[in-house]
Amino acid sequence: MAITSANQLELLQTAEAVAREKMIDPGLVVEAMEESLARAAKSRYGAEMDIRVHIDRKTGRAQFTRVRTVVEEEELENYQAEMTVDQAKQYMADPAIGDTFVEEVPPVEMGRIAAQSAKQVILQKVREAERDRQYEEFKDRAGTIINGQVKREEYGNVIVDVGRGEAILRRNEKIGRESYRPNDRIRCYIKDVRREVRGPQIFLSRTDPQFMAELFKMEVPEIYDGIIEIKAVARDPGSRAKIAVISYDGSIDPVGACVGMRGSRVQAVVNELQGEKIDIIPWNEDIPTFLVNALQPAEVSKVVFDEDAERIEVVVPDEQLSLAIGRRGQNVRLASQLTGLDIDIMTEEEESARRQKEFEERTKLFMDALDLDEFFAQLLVAEGFTNLEEVAYVEQDELLVIDGVDADTALELQTRARENLEAQARKALETARELGAEDSLIDFEGLTPQMVEALAKDGVKTLEDFATCADWELAGGWTTDNGERVKDDGLLEPFDMSLEEAQTLVMTARVLLGWVDPSELDPRVDEDEAAEDDTDATEETGA
Known part of the structure; x- marks a missing residue:
């Protein structure tokens, strides 16, 4: 097949027809045709030649040209597409490196194989253009x-x-x-x-929580306008869902607006979600209050929030336990997803039993450690004392408020508590040394003998060992595994060490060992240096 005047216009007509069908730019189709014709020409004139084809966008005429580039003599590799400056002087007046010489060559006769190859190139380019168009259209949606x-x-x-x-x-x-x-x-x-x-x-x-949020946005104009905001969504697709909303207009009830007149708005969402039951809950910045709302319809007696562990304990009346947990744990699971917290639910009876157990354990601790009778030990626990450190180092005035305790008794209690703590420290230190703990770790400020003992039992015996620990290895933490939060026990977690304290201790150890530059620990050093530089620059300008 030769590109003759009879079918020149057909090229443009074909390009426009394909572009309309695939909804892409006609210019891309013409470029694909140019590339396919150039490939066919190379098979005729030689693959090493740089053959290019240009199709006139108005007449459809295809122009075949051969391009040769001027290169350094030592860089000449392809004699068909490149030439030296001396060779270029035959065709150009004043050739320079990088110049190109273009000459027109006769159109090629396209045989069956060449035509098939050209067709494949065009189809491939059209497919790529179509894919790019689809991606650009949907990526922002x-x-x-x-x-x-x-x-x-x-x-x-x-x-x-x-x-x-x-x-x-x-x-x-x-x-x-x-x-x-x-x-x-x-x-x-x-x-x-x-x-x-x-x-x-x-x-x-259709199961993503945001699908339900977008449906509400379509049904509730106040959400679309930004007057009401959806703060959190939790779903058990096809069964039950909870959605937390807040209103930025005091005159508009967020729950009522989402429910609609006679439930028309929420019912439209329910119908789309195959009858999924939806609890609409008012959002509250106070997490315990929000959780009480999230656990509806169950009633909550008490909430204990552990902010560091991101866990929350909920106490409910005995008859409300099954309602709070829900069928197969659904209610508490959705409330947990909504708040982003782990929730432990217990009955009032279970909480009472736990508190009684803690009371008995603390009473026995004071009886054994301070050599007290049961009644006196119970008085200490009832006043809120939980461990020996509190008794040993508290202000005496706090002990004197206990019935039957005078100044001498308070002094004796504190003396016994301190002696017991010192004995525990000595024993812990001996055990740590037996386990191989070195003085560099024992003398490190911030670690008690009991902490050193716990570290040595886990193989941390030197300051270098301690400096390689991560903060969460010491203080503990939480990780998410397959969507569930898993507790990581810390070596020093029993001593109530926080993550910030662990970070400080580890970085201090690294500074002592010379692993870290102290200036890197205090960002104020950089700020002071920057301020000094600014001052110097100002003085120079003023001078």
């Missing part, structure tokens, strides 16, 4: 709801026609046992859009 039409179902995954492309709703992203037939209308949440080798992949979801 992630996090929104889209309406589509079911095309087919493959191994439980639903392929959805979303207009200018296809998307996939995976089996685990469907609600319950949803099933769809071809041509069914479907509404989904665009969870992710990825650029992959086989083209842009659009992943849909």
Whole structure:
């Protein structure tokens, strides 16, 4: 096939037809044709030649040219596409390195194989352009709801026609046992859009918590306008969900606005989610108060919040326990997801038993350590004393408020407590030395003998060993494993060491060992230096 005047205009007509069908720029199709013709020409004139083709956008005429570049003589490798300055003087007046010499060559006769190759190049370019167009169109729509039409179902995954492309709703992203037939209308949440080798992949979801949030945004104008904000969402898809909302207008009730007149707004969302029950909860900055709301419809007697551990203990009446936990733990699980905290639920009877056990343990501690009778030890516990350190180092006035305790008795209690603590320290130090703890660790400021003993039992016997520890290894912490928070026990956690204290101790050890520059620990040093530089610069300017 030769590119003759008879079919020159057909090139442009074909390019426009393909561009319209695939909804891409006609110029991209013409560029693909130019590349395919150039490839065919190279097969005719030689693969080493730099053959280029330009198709006139108005007439459709294809111009074939051969390009040769001027290079240094020692860099000359391809004699068909490159030439030296001396060689270039035959064709150019004053050639320089980097100049190009372009000459037109006759159009090629395209045989069957060349035409097939050209067709493949064009199809490939068109596919790439189509993929780029799809990706650009959908990449900014992630996090929104889209309406589509079911095309087919493959191994439980639903392929959805979303207009200018296809998307996939995976089996685990469907609600319950949803099933769809071809041509069914479907509404989904665009969870992710990825650029992959086989083209842009659009992943849909109907189980994502944000799908429900977007549905409420569509049904509740106040959410769309920003008057009401959805602060948190937790779902058990197809079964139950909790959504926390807050109103920035005191005259608008966020819960009532989301429910709507006679429940019309929330019912529209429920119908879309296959009857999923939805609890709408008012958001509160006070976490315990918010948790009480989140555990509705159960009643809560008391909440104990451990901010460091991000755990919360909830005490409920005995008859409310099953309601607070919910069927298969659903209610407490959703409340935990909503608040981002681990929740321990116990009945009033269980809490009472635990408090009684703690009371007895502390009473026995004071009886054994301070040689007190049971009644006197119970008085100390009742006044809030929990350990020997509190008795030993508290102000005497706090002991004198206890019935029957005078100044001499208070002094005797503190003396006994301190002697007992010193004895424990001596014993811990002996054990630590027996385990191999070195003086560098024993003498390190900030560690008690009991701490050194605990470290030595775990193989931390030198200051170098201690300096290699991570802060969470000492103070403990929490990690998330498969969506569940898991407790990491710290070596010094029994001594109530915080993460900040552990960080300080470890960094101090590294400074003593010369591993860290002390100036790196105090950002104020850099600020002072910067201030001095500014002062010097100002003085120089003034001078």
